[in-house]
Amino acid sequence: MSVPHARRQHREAAAAHAPPPDTLTPADRYGELFVEVQRQAVFSDSKTFVDCAPRHSPEEILAAYRARRHRPGFDLSAFVRSAFTLPRLAHDDFVSVPGRDILQHIEALWPYLSRAPQQHPPRGSLVQLPQRYIVPGGRFAELYYWDSFFTMVGLPGGADSLVEDMTENFAFLVDTYGHVPNGTRTYYLSRSHPPVFALMTRLCEQRGGHAATDYLPQLLREHAFWMDGEDGVQPGEAHRRVVRLPSGECLNRYWDDRCTPREESWREDVATAARSGRPQEEVYRHLRAAAESGWDFSTRWLAEDASGQVATDLATICTTDLLPVDLNALLHFLELHIAEVGERHGDAGLAGTFRQRAGGRAAAMARLHWDADQGFYADYDWRRQRRRRALTAATLMPLYCGVAGPGEVHALAHTVRTRLLAPGGVATTEIMSGQQWDRPNGWSPLQWIAVEGFARCGESALAEEIRGRWLQTVQEVYAREHKLLEKYALRPGTATGGGGGEYPLQDGFGWTNGVVACWLQHRDAALHL
Incomplete structure (x- = not known):
């Protein structure tokens, strides 16, 4: 039996014989205990408690809390620390060695960011997986969906099986939950993430793992998840992630099935x-x-x-009022990928159906998302029936996913050069707001999308300039601090880590490691599409 076939059988057996997945979140399970822990800020980071592993059954812990909470001198913090094992930072035992070059650092760090199924604590919020995987780092000690693709592109050549293992894990998640959750915690199960599973299956095949055709059932199921409700939604209305436009086409938005605090x-x-x-x-x-x-x-x-x-x-x-340009570009890629895989699988009808879907989506995007006057793709407000005016780096996803034509590519290159190109790479937006996905921050996945997109569309000089600026920023901070970061501030002068958002700057860091390692090891762009 071949190794890919054996792995597929292992994944299918794991999904078939596993007990029904535990979908209860910490708020579901601990009720008023959860609320009090968060309300009283027992931990400075709201994520800490939901990542704790119970020392006893959750039912016993909740019963003990209810019995003791009104007693004089009850100490909630002490109770929680006695009832739960606190999470550790993803790589808190890793020690960076000064003098290593950046690739040596990344190679030494991978084992500390690796996880195996037997390492999962029981009865906590962590979702069980059948294969090994890489976590981002810091407070992010679980598998994340779109993060993982940008991590996978840089995994070393001797670890191709880890690329396949991670792809297998995402297929397992689709088989188990009907979609890929945001991350592998029960509190993430009500939402997904940018749909990059099709990109993963292509990468896995390129690295000598499963053929993309082996994942056709999961690709179709992910598409069905995003298109749920399509058949019943009326023009001008929405259902979950689907919006039917007054003109009849369906495009997609982001959504979450819960309407409670994260x-x-x-x-x-x-x-x-x-x-x-x-x-x-x-x-x-x-x-x-x-x-x-x-x-x-x-x-x-x-x-x-x-x-x-x-x-x-x-x-x-x-x-949820917006039709994001990057989401719809990724779904266009998914539809084309299913058509290609279906054709290779010998299903001409499936291939034709999905090519037609992709063509319809591309036409709707050209009409709604493309701003010819400003020369970029923008998000679309479907409630107000108007295109947003703000420029963001999401404009580059249609380029990366093959939606943009030659005229749009030329205009996008001009727009990026004049409005988004910063000292350290491509800026996320033009607005300084204090939010982490705004200027001045730059992010590895957005640099990857820009560089690989421009390179494959003939704008190699701009691609190389963005890549060079980003690598210089990352290497400058590494030389000073001996670590790779989640995000970076793209300001003139000394390169620094990024700021803003709900939590302190994290290091590790999976997608930065992956993009930097790939670009330093392989000088030719457009390797993966």
Whole structure:
């Protein structure tokens, strides 16, 4: 039996024989104990408690809390620390060695960011997986969806099986939950992340793992997840992640099936909703939907007035009102990929259906998302039936996913050179807001999308300039601090780590390691599409 076939059988057996997945979140399981721990800020980071592993059964812990909480001198913090094992940082036992070059550092760090199924603590929020995987680092000690693709591109040549293992894990998640969750915690199960599984299957095949045709059932199921409700939704209406336009086409938005505070950011969401003056459930839904986008948070998701002026207060968030250009570009790629895989699989009918879908989506994107006057793709407000005015790095996803034509490529190159190209790479937006997915921060996945997209479309000089600026930024910070970071500030002068957002700057860091390692090891761009 071949190794790929054996792995597929292992994954299918794991999905078939596993007990029904535990989908209860910490808020579901611990009720008023969860609320009090978060409300009283027992831990400075809201994510800490939801990542704790119970020392006893959750039912016993909750019963003990209810029995003791009104007793004189009850200490909630001491109770929690006695009842739970606190999470550790993903790589807190790793020691960076000064003098190593950056590639040696990344190679030494991979084992500390690797996880195996037997390492999962029981009865906690962590979702069980059948194969090994890489976590981002710092407070992010679980598998994340879109993060993982950018990590996988840089895994060393001797670890191709780890690329396949991670692809297998994502296929397992689709088989088990019907979609790939944001991350492998139960509190992430109600939402997904930018859909990059099709990119993973192509990368896995390129690295000598399973053929993409082996994942056709999971590719179809992921597409069905994003298109759920398509058949019943009427023009001008929406259902979950699907919006049917007045003209009849369906495009997609980000969504979350829950409308409660995110458990990993409970205090922050409660505070945002309280100052919004809006129905709390509405605000929570928008916050959660933005978390599904991966861009949590950015002025990209905030209210925009008639003149195009964007708010900077997170309380104005309106994510589900928008049709994001990057999401729809990725779904276009998924549809084309299914058509190609279906053709290779011998299913001409399936291939034709999905080529037609992709063509319809591309036409709708050209009409709604492309701003010819400004020379970039923008998000579309489907409620107001107008294109957003703000420029963001999401404009590059149609380029990367093959939606943009030659005219759009030339215009995008000009726009990026004049408006988004910063000293350290491509800026995320043009707006300084204090949110982490805004200027001045730059992010590895956005640099990858820009560089690989421009390179494959003939703009090699711009691609090389962006790549060179990003690598210089990362290497300058590494030379000074001996670590790789989640995000970087793209300002003139000394390169620094990025700021803003809900938590301190994290190091590790999976997707930075992956992109940097790939670009330093392979000088030719456009390797993966």
